[in-house]
Amino acid sequence: MPQSRALATTIPTNAKELDVFLRAQGEKVPDPDAGGYERIIEQVLSATSPDVVLTPVEALQAKEIVGVPLILYGFDLNKSEYDVGSPFYVSMQCAVAQDGTPAIINCGHKKVIAQLVKLKEFDQFPYNVVFRERGVSKVGGTAMLELVKWETSEEPPF
Numbered sequence: 001m002p003q004s005r006a007l008a009t010t011i012p013t014n015a016k017e018l019d020v021f022l023r024a025q026g027e028k029v030p031d032p033d034a035g036g037y038e039r040i041i042e043q044v045l046s047a048t049s050p051d052v053v054l055t056p057v058e059a060l061q062a063k064e065i066v067g068v069p070l071i072l073y074g075f076d077l078n079k080s081e082y083d084v085g086s087p088f089y090v091s092m093q094c095a096v097a098q099d100g101t102p103a104i105i106n107c108g109h110k111k112v113i114a115q116l117v118k119l120k121e122f123d124q125f126p127y128n129v130v131f132r133e134r135g136v137s138k139v140g141g142t143a144m145l146e147l148v149k150w151e152t153s154e155e156p157p158f
Contacts, residue, residue, distance in 0.1 A: 011117060011118065011121045012114075012117065015110075018110070018113075018114055018117070021117065022077070022087070022088045022113070023087075047102075048100075052100070052101075052102060055101060058104070059091065059104045059105070059106050060103055060104070060105050060106070061105075061106055061107070062105055062106065062107035062109065062112065062131050062145050063131075063143060063145065065103075065105065065131060066131045066132060066133055066143075066145065067130060067131070067132065068096060068097075068098075068130065068131070069096070069097035069098065069128065069129075069130050069150050070092075070094040070095065070096060070097060070103070070105070070128075070129050070130060070131075071094060071095045071097055071126045071127070071128060071129075072092055072093070072094050072119075072125065072126055072127045072128075072129045072147075073093045073094065073095070073125055073126050074092075074093045074125055075090045075091060075092045075093065075116050075120075076090065076091045076093075077089075077090055077113070077117075078090070078091055078106075080108060088108065088113060089106055089107060089108035089113075090106070090107055090108075090112065090113055090116050091104055091105070091106050092105040092106075092107065092116070094129075097128065097150075107131075107145065109144065109145045109146070111134075111144070111145070111146050112131075112145055112147055115146065115147050116147075127149065128149055128150050128151065129148065129149055129150070130147070130148055130149075130150050131145050131146070131147060132146060132147075132148055133145060134146045
Protein backbone atom coordinates (compact mmCIF):
# COMPACT_ATOMS: atom_id res chain seq x y z
CA MET A 1 0.00 0.00 0.00
CA PRO A 2 1.22 3.53 -0.65
CA GLN A 3 2.76 5.67 2.00
CA SER A 4 1.29 9.08 2.75
CA ARG A 5 2.37 12.20 0.93
CA ALA A 6 5.42 13.77 2.49
CA LEU A 7 4.63 16.02 5.42
CA ALA A 8 6.61 19.05 6.52
CA THR A 9 9.73 18.22 8.49
CA THR A 10 8.66 20.31 11.48
CA ILE A 11 6.22 18.21 13.46
CA PRO A 12 3.85 20.21 15.70
CA THR A 13 4.24 19.85 19.46
CA ASN A 14 1.05 21.57 20.67
CA ALA A 15 -2.51 22.27 19.53
CA LYS A 16 -1.74 25.75 18.16
CA GLU A 17 1.19 24.43 16.12
CA LEU A 18 -1.04 21.61 14.85
CA ASP A 19 -3.55 24.17 13.52
CA VAL A 20 -0.79 26.10 11.73
CA PHE A 21 0.67 22.84 10.40
CA LEU A 22 -2.69 21.67 9.04
CA ARG A 23 -3.35 24.98 7.31
CA ALA A 24 0.10 24.89 5.71
CA GLN A 25 -0.35 21.29 4.58
CA GLY A 26 -3.83 22.05 3.24
CA GLU A 27 -2.42 24.78 1.02
CA LYS A 28 0.01 22.26 -0.52
CA VAL A 29 -2.74 19.91 -1.74
CA PRO A 30 -3.20 20.90 -5.41
CA ASP A 31 -6.24 18.79 -6.37
CA PRO A 32 -7.84 16.64 -3.68
CA ASP A 33 -9.97 14.77 -6.24
CA ALA A 34 -6.91 13.74 -8.26
CA GLY A 35 -5.21 12.46 -5.10
CA GLY A 36 -8.19 10.27 -4.25
CA TYR A 37 -8.30 8.80 -7.72
CA GLU A 38 -4.56 8.09 -7.66
CA ARG A 39 -4.93 6.31 -4.28
CA ILE A 40 -7.65 4.08 -5.71
CA ILE A 41 -5.49 3.17 -8.73
CA GLU A 42 -2.45 2.52 -6.49
CA GLN A 43 -4.55 0.31 -4.24
CA VAL A 44 -5.78 -1.75 -7.19
CA LEU A 45 -2.26 -2.09 -8.61
CA SER A 46 -0.86 -3.19 -5.24
CA ALA A 47 -3.47 -5.94 -4.82
CA THR A 48 -2.12 -9.32 -3.80
CA SER A 49 -4.95 -11.49 -5.13
CA PRO A 50 -7.79 -11.45 -7.67
CA ASP A 51 -10.29 -11.12 -4.81
CA VAL A 52 -8.61 -7.92 -3.66
CA VAL A 53 -8.57 -6.57 -7.23
CA LEU A 54 -12.30 -7.19 -7.56
CA THR A 55 -13.31 -5.88 -4.14
CA PRO A 56 -14.69 -2.34 -4.39
CA VAL A 57 -12.89 0.15 -2.18
CA GLU A 58 -15.23 2.68 -0.67
CA ALA A 59 -14.36 5.31 1.86
CA LEU A 60 -15.71 4.57 5.32
CA GLN A 61 -16.23 7.00 8.17
CA ALA A 62 -14.13 6.19 11.23
CA LYS A 63 -17.23 6.20 13.45
CA GLU A 64 -18.57 3.25 11.40
CA ILE A 65 -15.66 0.98 12.33
CA VAL A 66 -15.02 1.62 16.01
CA GLY A 67 -13.53 -1.53 17.52
CA VAL A 68 -12.49 -3.09 14.19
CA PRO A 69 -8.77 -3.97 14.09
CA LEU A 70 -7.00 -2.36 11.14
CA ILE A 71 -3.58 -2.39 9.55
CA LEU A 72 -2.66 1.21 8.76
CA TYR A 73 -0.38 1.62 5.75
CA GLY A 74 -0.44 5.38 5.36
CA PHE A 75 -2.67 8.42 5.10
CA ASP A 76 -3.28 11.60 3.20
CA LEU A 77 -4.25 14.93 4.70
CA ASN A 78 -7.19 16.53 2.89
CA LYS A 79 -8.88 19.88 3.07
CA SER A 80 -12.56 19.52 3.97
CA GLU A 81 -15.23 20.96 1.71
CA TYR A 82 -17.74 21.25 4.58
CA ASP A 83 -18.49 24.45 6.46
CA VAL A 84 -19.12 22.64 9.76
CA GLY A 85 -16.56 20.61 11.67
CA SER A 86 -12.86 20.24 11.11
CA PRO A 87 -11.40 22.11 8.12
CA PHE A 88 -9.19 19.04 7.51
CA TYR A 89 -9.56 15.30 7.53
CA VAL A 90 -7.36 12.30 6.87
CA SER A 91 -7.91 9.48 4.42
CA MET A 92 -6.25 6.43 5.89
CA GLN A 93 -5.10 3.55 3.68
CA CYS A 94 -5.87 0.43 5.69
CA ALA A 95 -6.71 -3.24 5.55
CA VAL A 96 -9.19 -4.93 7.86
CA ALA A 97 -7.02 -7.20 10.02
CA GLN A 98 -9.47 -10.09 10.09
CA ASP A 99 -9.51 -10.76 6.35
CA GLY A 100 -7.17 -8.24 4.68
CA THR A 101 -9.98 -6.36 2.93
CA PRO A 102 -8.62 -2.98 1.78
CA ALA A 103 -10.34 0.11 3.17
CA ILE A 104 -10.04 3.86 2.94
CA ILE A 105 -11.13 5.42 6.22
CA ASN A 106 -11.87 9.12 6.55
CA CYS A 107 -11.64 10.87 9.89
CA GLY A 108 -11.69 14.54 10.88
CA HIS A 109 -11.17 14.12 14.63
CA LYS A 110 -8.31 16.37 15.64
CA LYS A 111 -6.73 13.86 18.03
CA VAL A 112 -6.64 11.22 15.28
CA ILE A 113 -5.11 13.73 12.87
CA ALA A 114 -2.48 14.62 15.49
CA GLN A 115 -1.76 10.93 16.10
CA LEU A 116 -1.25 10.29 12.40
CA VAL A 117 0.99 13.33 11.96
CA LYS A 118 3.15 12.04 14.80
CA LEU A 119 3.16 8.46 13.43
CA LYS A 120 4.42 9.85 10.12
CA GLU A 121 7.38 11.30 12.00
CA PHE A 122 8.32 7.77 13.14
CA ASP A 123 7.53 6.43 9.64
CA GLN A 124 7.40 2.75 10.59
CA PHE A 125 4.26 1.80 8.66
CA PRO A 126 2.29 -0.44 8.83
CA TYR A 127 0.77 0.04 12.27
CA ASN A 128 -1.86 -2.15 13.93
CA VAL A 129 -4.61 0.23 15.03
CA VAL A 130 -8.20 0.25 16.17
CA PHE A 131 -10.56 3.18 16.69
CA ARG A 132 -12.16 3.59 20.08
CA GLU A 133 -14.52 6.13 21.56
CA ARG A 134 -13.00 8.33 24.25
CA GLY A 135 -16.06 10.25 25.40
CA VAL A 136 -18.64 12.58 23.94
CA SER A 137 -18.16 16.20 22.89
CA LYS A 138 -19.93 18.91 24.86
CA VAL A 139 -21.24 20.45 21.66
CA GLY A 140 -23.61 18.19 19.77
CA GLY A 141 -22.90 15.05 21.78
CA THR A 142 -20.67 13.58 19.07
CA ALA A 143 -18.52 10.60 20.03
CA MET A 144 -14.84 11.55 20.19
CA LEU A 145 -12.46 9.05 18.59
CA GLU A 146 -8.84 8.06 19.02
CA LEU A 147 -6.53 5.40 17.66
CA VAL A 148 -5.02 2.73 19.90
CA LYS A 149 -2.83 -0.20 18.96
CA TRP A 150 -3.49 -3.89 19.09
CA GLU A 151 -0.72 -6.46 19.10
CA THR A 152 -0.32 -9.03 16.33
CA SER A 153 0.36 -11.73 18.94
CA GLU A 154 -3.12 -11.13 20.35
CA GLU A 155 -6.41 -11.99 18.79
CA PRO A 156 -7.85 -8.84 17.20
CA PRO A 157 -10.13 -7.15 19.79
CA PHE A 158 -13.57 -7.72 18.26
